Amino acid sequence: MATHDVIVIGGGINGLVAACVLAGQKRDVIVLERRDVMGGIAATRVFHPGYSVPGLLHDTHGLRESVIEACGLWKHGLTLHPRRPFLAAEPDGHGMLVHADTSERDTEAYARFQAFLARIRGGLAALVDAPAPSLGDPLRKLVWPAFKTGRALRRLGRRDMMELLRIPSMCAADWLNDWFDDELLKAGLAQPALLGTWAGPWAAGTAANLLFDLAFAGREVLGGPAALVESLVGACRERGVTLRSGATIASLLVRENRVHGVGLGNGEELIAPAVLSCADPKHTLLDLVPIVHRPPDLVREIRNLRARGTLAKVHLALDAAPKFGDREPGSVDRIRTGTTLDDLERAFDAIKYGGWSDPPLLDINLVSLSDPGLAPRGHHVASILVHFAPANLKAGWTAPTKDALTRAVIEEFNRHAPGIADHIVAREILTPDDLAAEYALPTGHPFHGEHALDQLLSMRPTPACAQHNTPISGLYLGSAGTHPGGFSPGLPGLMAAARI
Numbered sequence: 001m002a003t004h005d006v007i008v009i010g011g012g013i014n015g016l017v018a019a020c021v022l023a024g025q026k027r028d029v030i031v032l033e034r035r036d037v038m039g040g041i042a043a044t045r046v047f048h049p050g051y052s053v054p055g056l057l058h059d060t061h062g063l064r065e066s067v068i069e070a071c072g073l074w075k076h077g078l079t080l081h082p083r084r085p086f087l088a089a090e091p092d093g094h095g096m097l098v099h100a101d102t103s104e105r106d107t108e109a110y111a112r113f114q115a116f117l118a119r120i121r122g123g124l125a126a127l128v129d130a131p132a133p134s135l136g137d138p139l140r141k142l143v144w145p146a147f148k149t150g151r152a153l154r155r156l157g158r159r160d161m162m163e164l165l166r167i168p169s170m171c172a173a174d175w176l177n178d179w180f181d182d183e184l185l186k187a188g189l190a191q192p193a194l195l196g197t198w199a200g201p202w203a204a205g206t207a208a209n210l211l212f213d214l215a216f217a218g219r220e221v222l223g224g225p226a227a228l229v230e231s232l233v234g235a236c237r238e239r240g241v242t243l244r245s246g247a248t249i250a251s252l253l254v255r256e257n258r259v260h261g262v263g264l265g266n267g268e269e270l271i272a273p274a275v276l277s278c279a280d281p282k283h284t285l286l287d288l289v290p291i292v293h294r295p296p297d298l299v300r301e302i303r304n305l306r307a308r309g310t311l312a313k314v315h316l317a318l319d320a321a322p323k324f325g326d327r328e329p330g331s332v333d334r335i336r337t338g339t340t341l342d343d344l345e346r347a348f349d350a351i352k353y354g355g356w357s358d359p360p361l362l363d364i365n366l367v368s369l370s371d372p373g374l375a376p377r378g379h380h381v382a383s384i385l386v387h388f389a390p391a392n393l394k395a396g397w398t399a400p401t402k403d404a405l406t407r408a409v410i411e412e413f414n415r416h417a418p419g420i421a422d423h424i425v426a427r428e429i430l431t432p433d434d435l436a437a438e439y440a441l442p443t444g445h446p447f448h449g450e451h452a453l454d455q456l457l458s459m460r461p462t463p464a465c466a467q468h469n470t471p472i473s474g475l476y477l478g479s480a481g482t483h484p485g486g487f488s489p490g491l492p493g494l495m496a497a498a499r500i
């Protein structure tokens with residue numbers, strides 16, 4: 001039986017980061033990934049011969065310097081480039097471009113808003129880059145991090161500190177209304193607050209999501225999530241990590257409440273004193289831990305962890321670049337629909353009753369504009385996040401309902417870029433059910449658990465499994481479902497490695 005120092009379950013971004021860091025400390029590490037490729041939901045996906053998307057996600061701008069340095073990614077081809085503007089689009093395709101530092105409307109307020117975000121970044125980083133505080137730790141261990149966070153907050157000055165303390169419990173709509181007049185700008189900015197939540201912009205707590213997205217938005221990875229995966233795979237190989245794809249863990253080996261290895265679907269067993277699961281916490285604790293070793297309280301907590309899938313993905317192969325309003329075709333590559341905060345709220349309303357938003361709320365990324373290799377010459381790929389398509393669709397996800405949602409998405413895209421519907425060569429839809437089946441996300445949730453105030457920091461994924469520990473000795477968690485969450489690729493993996 002093969003033995004290792006650490007077995008990592010799941011070769012998504014977090015699993016690769018954790019493995020790379022642990023191998024850098026001279027541990028013998030193996031990553032076991034059930035899919036045929038590494039990268040999890042960030043891996044390249046060929047959805048039609050000749051056409052691919054560089055991962056299911058759009059944004060890599062949350063990647064922290066600490067992750068890049070810990071994995072030595074500069075040496076492995078990682079290149080960052082400035083964040084691209086997005087078009088807050090009106091239905092006729094007109095709208096406004098919103099850059100990282102300027103916007104076409106509400107210009108002064110936007111500049112003040114960005115200056116505020118720049119000032120508070122350090123204070124927030126003290127909270128997010130540190131391990132989640134554990135109330136079970138001895139007092140002396142709690143005092144220093146609390147002191148550091150307090151000091152970082154004090155440095156902000158009274159006004160910014162009060163503003164920062166006020167934001168987390170607010171709704172994104174109120175927060176944006178405090179800063180801006182322009183409805184279209186507010187709607188465009190608000191979309192990230194909804195990613196992976198079961199909430200509209202008027203729900204308390206959504207401002208925290210938006211704050212994390214905006215405050216940590218740095219530069220983007222050239223080549224998108226797939227390029228990040230590529231550099232992580234290179235760094236893992238250099239440090240001697242064994243990467244094994246097509247290896248599904250069927251069960252953890254547990255004796256006397258201590259994990260000592262894993263059992264694969266083919267009957268093979270691998271031994272290690274530490275197992276780090278970077279698979280979804282629900283899957284890890286409810287499927288992989290043998291039933292006799294699951295404490296009933298833990299089962300209840302994990303079952304109650306909210307992770308309701310609300311996103312679908314549509315991928316379109318196009319034989320022309322879409323044209324938005326009077327802008328040159330191919331001059332914008334990121335487009336968000338929804339013209340008012342109330343449009344976004346109404347889009348959310350639908351899922352409360354088991355429907356999808358009508359019209360669907362879209363976040364379109366024309367990935368082939370920055371990477372022409374993703375489509376044949378002259379052709380394009382639209383990677384579209386469809387907000388508010390629920391896992392528990394009342395009519396069920398069947399071929400007809402999938403087709404109906406795809407048609408609704410194309411219609412909405414066509415409304416913003418007239419004529420694009422006539423240029424579709426191929427299409428694919430991934431509903432929350434498809435995400436669950438293909439990517440082992442039990443309820444199709446992208447962050448392995450909703451971002452909500454009661455599911456962050458020491459409560460992520462649940463109080464019994466915070467700080468990357470579990471009640472089972474030697475079993476650690478490190479996916480996006482753990483502290484600090486899914487908005488920063490690789491940060492949970494980095495912290496889980498530090499905990500081990």
Ligand SMILES: Cc1cc2nc3c(=O)[nH]c(=O)nc-3n(C[C@H](O)[C@H](O)[C@H](O)COP(=O)(O)OP(=O)(O)OC[C@H]3O[C@@H](n4cnc5c(N)ncnc54)[C@H](O)[C@@H]3O)c2cc1C
Nearest residue numbers: 010012013014034040041057058059249279440446480486
């Ligand atoms: C549609 C979508 C859009 C997103 N958009 C963004 C975005 O714009 N920005 C952002 O920062 N984040 C985004 N996210 C979230 C982001 O993808 C995650 O934060 C991050 O990529 C998750 O990485 P991970 O390693 O934690 O998990 P995953 O990528 O889910 O990796 C887990 C891996 O574990 C493997 N696995 C599971 N069970 C087993 C088993 N039993 N045996 C072996 N292997 C197993 C899976 O196959 C998978 O490869 C998005 C997610 C989705 C789905």
